[in-house]
Amino acid sequence: MPALRLWLAILIASPAIVMAEEATPDSTEQVSYYRDVRPILQGNCQGCHQPAKRGGDYLMTDHQSLLTSGESGSKAIVAGDPAASYLVELITPVDGKAEMPKDKPPLSKADQKIVLNWILQGAKDDTPDSAKDKYDAEHPPSYVRPPVLTSVAFSPDGQLLAVSGYHEVLLQKADGSGIAGRLVGMSERIESIAFSPDGTKLAVAGGSPGRLGELQVWNVADQALAFSLPVSYDNVYGVSWSPDGKLIAIGCGDNSVRGFNADSGKQVFFNGAHEDWALDTVFSKDGSHLVSVSRDMAVKLYEVKTQRFVDNVTSITPGALKGGINAVARHPSEDQVLIGGADGVPKIYRLFREKARKIGDDFNKIKDFPEMPGRIYDVAFTSDAAKAVACSSLDGAGHVHVFNVADGKKVLELEGPLHAVYSISISPDNRRIASVGFDGEVLLHDLETGKQLSQFSAVPITTQTASNQ
16 A cells, blocks of 8 residues: 555645545545536536636546646646646645635535545546537537427527527527527526627526536627536526626526626525525616516515515415416516416516505506416517517417507417427517427517518437537
């Protein structure tokens, strides 16, 4: 055991390395890269060290890349030799601070120990073959059949349509004439997409189900990843921008609602008032408040500056609401929100209570629109607030209804038949509506007549199997 004795001596001598008695490098428990080490790196490091954003010219999303060196020239991991592994130096706290993860607290002692023992045991790769596919801008996903589409968004200038794919967001020309770009990132599943108010950035919420949530922010002009933030342990949802474009909000599978500085990525808002997944968010007209909806059947209001829960916008009386709420959109010029969910009834609520709450009341509700078949998955206002639009699905069939906001009446249903529809977006000029869903196609309809204008695949379809060729 001469190598082990040497390593123990180094640990004791150097304050930059975890003490031997804390690291237990002689542990007999076998450490798995895929089960134990990878989740630590995924949750703390891969936001800055991934194919779309190689911080320090170093990639940490696959085992082979971990064993290389970045711009420092020092090998990050030397199998069996922690003393020669630059990564150990970077993650080891000195006076309570570590160089990595950057701008975050040091890894916990338990996580440091896992990484250390894995290196000591030979830094072996036990990644299953099925999990070794790697995607980046040079190796985008390839599709043999259309994927289920969960989100679509018009750019503020109406020239682009951002559409969810697998491990990517596709930027389609809004007339359906072709793909303008492919934003390939870490998240396997894309849940929500939103352009910044000025159209220069695109926020993407998604993740790897049951493993990690991720918020991505892309620069639209050069299609470069501005930053990526690992969030929570499951997918994240319902991304939205504050009216001034300075903040981004998301809902999370851990029931929390979070907000981030749009330039730095720093988390500036957190609230855990929901009792189930938070599925969508929207800011108030002036950005001072944030609204979220959830599977717990509630619409909740928060003050952004204090991160304080203010009120349940909807009734809290048992039985008043039937099923979870999937979507929320804010009125363009009023502090009112359009919501939709499991009961199939689009509703408009005012955000701020004008009367004291009474048991059994639903005072903030302004109006119900006619019920739609099945569950509502997305809602939207036209920019002039004259019309409200909602999409729903039942037994594989989709429905998109358009309502007059003033009188609450349904004025038309988009021409079909449609497959299940999960997301809609209205063009800035209020003339077209894009919808996506189960069949992997983007449909464009005329918003005044409901007639279909065009239909095209959201992704390029090939005859090859999906791989990183």
